[in-house]
Amino acid sequence: MTAALALAAGVAGFLLTAGLMGPLRRLAVRWDLTDRSQSRHVRARPIAFLGGFAIVLGTLLPVLAVLGVSDRRVTAILVAAVAVAFLGLVDDVRPLPVATRLIAESLAAGLVVASGVQITFTGQWMDGPVTVMWIVVITNSFNLLDNMDGALGGVTVVTAVVLVGSALVGAQAPLAMLVFALACAALGFLTHNWAPARMHMGGSGSLFIGFVLTCSSIALVTGAGPDTICAGLLLPAFVAVVDTGVVLVSRLLAGRPLLIGGADHVSHRLRRAGIGARGVASALTVAAAVSGSLGLTVALGWASPLTVAAVAGSTAVILIGVMQGVDVYAPARPVSDLAQLTRRRW
Known part of the structure; x- marks a missing residue:
């Protein structure tokens, strides 16, 4: 696989994803596949959510064109x-x-584990269940991060690009091709999703993104030492982990059900603090770029994995605590909007 071939495949994935948005939007509107009954996004009008289908194709087809099914783990x-x-x-x-959902996701994660992608903390049988659990939890964390225009798309692009660097440093070209294709597809989607969005990815896109990024991160640290594994798992998922932590802690403290949705995510809190939708998406993207870049320094051997993991973990805990100070349930939204926000299931 040459660099020129990989670049051509990435450009093709970008164009394919961006080009499919128009036809998919019209199809979604015709079939009434819009997010008007959901509360994942801050919006003023219903928007089609078939963008995830384009992300899947924009990632899948270039990878198959370049690699086929030659790499067992990528396949x-x-x-x-x-x-x-x-x-x-x-x-x-x-x-x-x-x-x-959890059972189906666990079975999918089990297929990946069977291919050799594992968190190898102990080298024993329990590594498999731990890996499945991590894949399912972090996949859904990325899914929950898709709650504002441009947020998950931006995070995906920068996270995948940094993982490309880590894969190339580790001489894992097939994995580099996979995450590069995902980055290009997410960028193509982002041209239609940056606020104000004309298209949303829906659960198909957010779960696909979360699954690919999580599994790729694990594949890059399989067989490494515990400190490198901790850094390699936490840093690419840093923003999603913080967001999920903020939600879980706030609901536990308030006595609210954990799986009943609400506008209590990091993005909603930043909006309450007076930051616009584009500013929130940009802030989350920058945070993902910083944490991902720290992971790349570990891959390059420029920083101690243990130190970086400890700093990232401590920062995550601090941010989760600080975010609890933003009262996202203060009465500031119209009643109709509040009703919409409380209908989210996760």
Whole structure:
């Protein structure tokens, strides 16, 4: 695989994803596949959510064109990620029970683990279940991060680009091709999703992105030492981990059900602090770029994995605590908007 071929595939993925947005938007409107019944986004009008389908194709087709099915791990990740994306699409159309989603996601994660992608903390059988659990949790954390125009798209682009660097440093060209294709597809989607968005990715896109990024991060540290594994897992998922931590802590402290949705994510809190939608998306993208770049310094051997992981973990805890000080439930929204916000299931 030459650099020119990979670049051409990435450009093709970008153009394919961006080009599919118009036809998919018209199809979604015709079939009434809009997010008007959801509360994932801050918006004034219903928007089609089939953008995830374009992200899947914009990632899948270039990788297959360049690699085929020659790499077992990349093939397993793609097959499982497509299955998870389909699950997300079904859930968008007809909401599934939480248990059904988690079981299906665990089976998909198990396929990836069977291909050799594992968190190798102990080298024993328990590494498999731990890996499955991490994939499912972080995949859904990325899914929950898709709650404002441009937020997850921006985070995906910078995270995937940094992972490309880590993969190349580790001489893992197939993984580099996979995350590069994802970065290009996410960038193509972002041209239609930056605020004010004309298209949303829906569960199919956010689950696909979360699954690919999480599995790729694990593949890059499989067989490494515990400190490198901790840094390699936390840094690419830093923004998603903080967001999920903020939500869980706030709901536990307030005695609210953990799986009943609400406008209590980091993005909503930043909006309450007076930052616009584009500013929030930009802030989250910059945070992902900084944390991902720290991961790249570890891959390059420029920084101690243990030190970087400790700093990142401490920063995450501090941010989760600080964010609790923003009262996202203060009465400032119209009643209709509040009703919409409380309908989210996660």
